Amino acid sequence: MAPELHLLGLSTARPGPLSSAVPQPLATARWCAAQGWPVHPLAVGRKTPAGNCEACRRPGHTYSGCPCTTEGRWCHGFRAATRDADRIDRWWGGHPEFGVGVSCGPAGLVVIDIDAHRQSLPDRSRLLPGIPIPDHVDLTGLTNGFHTLAVLAALRGAPDPAADGSTLRVRTPSGGLHVWYRAPEAGAWRSSAGSGGGRALAWQVDVRAHGGYIIAPGTTTRAGAYTALGTVRRPAVLPAWLAQELERTGHLPQERPAGPKPVPPRALQAVIAAGGGRQGAFGVLSSVLAEVTACAAHTEGVGFSEKLNRASYTAGGLVSAGHLTREQAEQILQDAAAGARPGQERRAAQIIRSGMTAGSRRPLYLGRHG
Ligand SMILES: [Zn+2]
Numbered sequence: 001m002a003p004e005l006h007l008l009g010l011s012t013a014r015p016g017p018l019s020s021a022v023p024q025p026l027a028t029a030r031w032c033a034a035q036g037w038p039v040h041p042l043a044v045g046r047k048t049p050a051g052n053c054e055a056c057r058r059p060g061h062t063y064s065g066c067p068c069t070t071e072g073r074w075c076h077g078f079r080a081a082t083r084d085a086d087r088i089d090r091w092w093g094g095h096p097e098f099g100v101g102v103s104c105g106p107a108g109l110v111v112i113d114i115d116a117h118r119q120s121l122p123d124r125s126r127l128l129p130g131i132p133i134p135d136h137v138d139l140t141g142l143t144n145g146f147h148t149l150a151v152l153a154a155l156r157g158a159p160d161p162a163a164d165g166s167t168l169r170v171r172t173p174s175g176g177l178h179v180w181y182r183a184p185e186a187g188a189w190r191s192s193a194g195s196g197g198g199r200a201l202a203w204q205v206d207v208r209a210h211g212g213y214i215i216a217p218g219t220t221t222r223a224g225a226y227t228a229l230g231t232v233r234r235p236a237v238l239p240a241w242l243a244q245e246l247e248r249t250g251h252l253p254q255e256r257p258a259g260p261k262p263v264p265p266r267a268l269q270a271v272i273a274a275g276g277g278r279q280g281a282f283g284v285l286s287s288v289l290a291e292v293t294a295c296a297a298h299t300e301g302v303g304f305s306e307k308l309n310r311a312s313y314t315a316g317g318l319v320s321a322g323h324l325t326r327e328q329a330e331q332i333l334q335d336a337a338a339g340a341r342p343g344q345e346r347r348a349a350q351i352i353r354s355g356m357t358a359g360s361r362r363p364l365y366l367g368r369h370g
């Protein structure tokens with residue numbers, strides 16, 4: 001192992017001498033970039049990205065068409081991630097207290113995020129999405145993501161990824177584990193949809209891939225340190241069985257069609273993959289989105305703005321009721337709009353932002369029987 005990795009806290013050995021000129025976050029960021037992983041700063045002591053500049057915080061502003069990344073600012077979280085040595089030195093050299101996030105998609109990473117949260121068990125249909133667990137199966141003792149993932153691996157006759165000593169594994173401050181893998185094709189896999197339901201590999205097991213970031217080992221938040229286990233510091237290739245499971249659970253490879261997209265675009269496919277046919281946030285959103293995406297068949301006079309505004313209003317309500325995150329909603333709406341009206345991203349972004357802001361004042365709670 002190279003000596004600088006000891007300084008990173010990336011080895012089990014004691015960290016290097018404190019007289020080292022390079023603070024750990026900068027060393028971590030440089031090390032990640034050297035692995036080919038674009039990095040972006042995290043807010044001091046937190047696991048969220050460093051804040052946007054004043055212009056980017058204004059209502060109605062979105063990342064599409066924003067000049068900040070080009071001009072070297074870290075606005076818009078993982079979208080600003082870079083491997084540029086000067087930029088990295090400037091960001092972490094000027095703010096040595098920032099943490100380090102890695103943008104998974106462009107890094108070609110698929111990270112299995114295993115949680116150990118104390119939560120009551122959900123309905124058994126949600127423990128392993130798509131895999132029915134009969135009523136007679138006793139679930140006593142199953143309490144977190146380590147257990148659901150172990151059960152999934154066992155069902156497939158595969159080794160438990162949490163115990164995969166051939167790849168980089170990072171212990172989180174809350175007792176969870178990040179298992180890092182390399183994707184055969186960079187950017188092909190989608191992240192899980194988050195805690196609001198939708199895509200997940202298993203209960204308390206999410207996937208960080210395209211559209212997401214992961215906290216680099218060596219980063220410390222107020223909750224504690226993200227510490228690499230053992231001695232392996234390189235992600236292994238994503239095991240084939242896990243790739244199959246990711247595909248089965250809707251973390252599908254992303255289409256990147258050139259020019260105007262056919263209907264239904266990526267966004268609608270994402271909604272469908274996330275359970276658009278069922279009741280729930282994605283189901284509700286998919287029905288209003290269908291009207292937006294249908295506009296792709298016509299270039300004029302079908303009320304695109306009004307339909308996008310309505311979908312954004314609905315999404316705003318779903319976000320403020322906690323059914324999906326603002327980030328997810330914006331991504332889905334922007335994808336749908338770009339599919340229907342390519343090249344009008346700026347205008348669409350304004351409609352989306354104002355529609356979501358208006359909708360967020362009317363939280364849209366989805367009852368179990370609604
Ligand atoms: Zn900015």
Ligand SMILES: [Zn+2]
Nearest residue numbers: 056066068075
């Ligand atoms: Zn911006």
